[in-house]
Amino acid sequence: MNLTLHVWRQKGPSDVGQFQTFQATGVSKDQSFLEMLDVVNDKLELAGKDPIVFEHDCREGICGCCGFMVNGKAHGGQPETTVCQLHMRSFSDGDELIIEPWRSAAFPVVKDLMVDRSAFDRIVQAGGYVSVRTGSAQDANAIPISKEIADRAFDSAACIGCGACVASCPNASAMLFTGAKINHLGLLPQGQVERFSRVQAMTQQMDAEGFGPCSNHEECEAYCPKGIPVEVIGRMNGDLLKAQLRGRDS
Amino acid sequence: MNWFMRFAKSTIGLKITMAISGLVLFAFVIGHMVGNLQVFLGASALNHYAAFLQSEQLLLWIARIVLLVLVVVHIWSSVVLTLRAKVARPQGYRKWQSKASTYASRTMRVSGPILLLFIIFHLLHLTIGSVHPDLQHCAVQASGDLQCFAYQNVSAAFSLSTAGTTAAIQGGIVAFYIVAMLLLGMHLGHGAYSMFRTLGLTNPRYDKMARAFATAVAVIIVVGNCSIPLAVLTGLVGQAGGH
Incomplete structure (x- = not known):
């Protein structure tokens, strides 16, 4: 399936930041959300562009590293699911997704979707x-x-x-x-x-x-x-x- | 006192301040409603109740001042906490979706100020009388008894055919009362439930009970208070037991 991603890009804590739109093509429904972003990042890197920064570690939903807002819902809003365990089968072809970092004065943005907790x-x-x-x-x-x-x-x-x-x-x-x-x-x-x-x-x-x-x-x-x-x-x-x-x- | 001030200024301390002031105001709302429902017992019952409340001016003024202070404390704590919430998220989300919050919980900061306006109007209407077409204050009779006219005042306040005003204005006033009572029900429904948690009176065993209690009380307040202007409009209160 193909998706349109509106991703928050911010170079650092003092940068103003803005949304940037990407096309995620050929997404498999069996991919996790982070794997979908990995593929987008591979293409960005091949094109010599800055990959989208997000925090992750275990990708098993137990470490607490990953997390951002997907369409206004923390971790994408599936019951008791971290964004690394959120699978693309939760979405449909043609969906537009707004991807934002946690927004809190106490969590300054490090870069893009990564915040300092x-x-x-x-x-x-x-x-x-x-x-x-x-x-x-x-x-x-x-x-x-x-x-x-x-x-x-x-x-x-x-x-x-x-x-x-x-x-x-x-x-x-x-x-x-x-x-x-x-x-x-x-x-x-x-x-x-x-x-x-x-x-x-x-x-x-x-x-x-x-x-x-x-x-x-x-x-x-x-x-x-x-x-x-x-x-x-x-x-x-x-x-x-x-x-x-x-x-x-x- | 140092520890107390630190506690009072803390976020949870302010929440507890809001909960305790809200609890007393909540009890007042219940008492006020139960007292006023005596309008259904007829003019004599309500007017005697009004005279009873007016009979001890010192106690009456103490109660009024306590309520006023609590209203100020309740508003002050909510303003401080609201400002802290704004500071805590300087940049909002482009998109945010609710999964658990209710309309009542999200509109507390709107229903509160509207209720403040309603309380001011309500005092001008049925206590001070400056926006009432013909408010009769309590008066000492030749016999030495205090005679009050709460029943007549309530009838005139909500009746469409009251002299000296128009049916449109009276209808608007009744509508404002009913909207305000719906907001009060929402505000107290969320407030009562929140109060339990803020004061630490939560146990998984009692959670459903607390929620049911808050909903039931909110419904009772809306139905009980709205019944009074609606009874005047339908003629249940007014001509029959009135003059």
Whole structure:
């Protein structure tokens, strides 16, 4: 099939950027979206032009590197699918696709479709850790954890930090990401020591990075390739409120 | 106080401020509606209720000032958060598609200002009376009792045949009330549900209940409040129990 691509081209963080139109011809329905772009890039390189820059690594939907907007939908909008696992059979011959990078003040564009998500790293660095006893290994299963808590913590831990929540949120809010990172530790017994200082430190960093507020639109949950539930935002809010009521100052 | 100010200025702190002020205003809307639905019990019931509210001026003014402060706090927090959202995405998308948000959630920043205008109009209409054709204020009778005329005021406010105004103007006022109540239902429906999450009152087990509660309350507010002008228009309230 043949597609018309309107791709955002931007030389660097300070460049204004603009859309550029490409024809993708002979696209196989079995190709992934990134493979389709690889073919477009091959032709661009043969013609001596700058290839379209996009971030990618595992191409298995588990690393969190790839991600951009396809027709206004983060990762193309398929349920729980990253753009590397999005296949061209989701599209039809003659489709026009608008391909844009995540748009957020906290995610400056590096080049074309690639954005700098270091802001996420700094949020995690602010409190995404637990105190553990070092030295000899503990006995396995020494700390009992209920199935329900283990499941909820794992739902949060599934976050790959791709940034689709920020990208799809009308407010460019990072509450789903921050909530997931806070909860996957805060729900477990190992995470209790820093539970309240963690939520304060990480939400402060989230604000400092310039992410927006939550309006409970729930677009983040719908576009999250790992299906992180918005419940994590509620629990983060509740923990922050409890931290204040307990009078703890991080 | 340092920790408190830092919390109050944080994004989640502002959300919690908005949720708590919204919760009290939400409770007021319910109380106001239940009180006003006494119009269906007849002139005597509503007028006695109005006289009861007016009987203790100090408490009345305390309530009014608290509500005013909460409205200001609610608007202030929403303006600060809206500005932060704009700063967070300086460059918008050429194309953006919704997958989960609702019409109500996306129009909160529109329904809010319209509701503010409605509240101002509503106060000028049925409290101050400057845009009412013939508002009768409560008066102390010869017997020493406070006599109020809420029933007559409501009838005159929405009736098409009220003297001193035209049916077109009255129809326009009723239409504005009904549109405002639909917006109020949307605003409170999304607001009530959001309040649970902002205050951390979320558990997967109760999520459906919270959503159902917010929808039910929104519908009750729209139906309950709209029933009053519609009852006047259809003659259910007015002539029969009125004068």
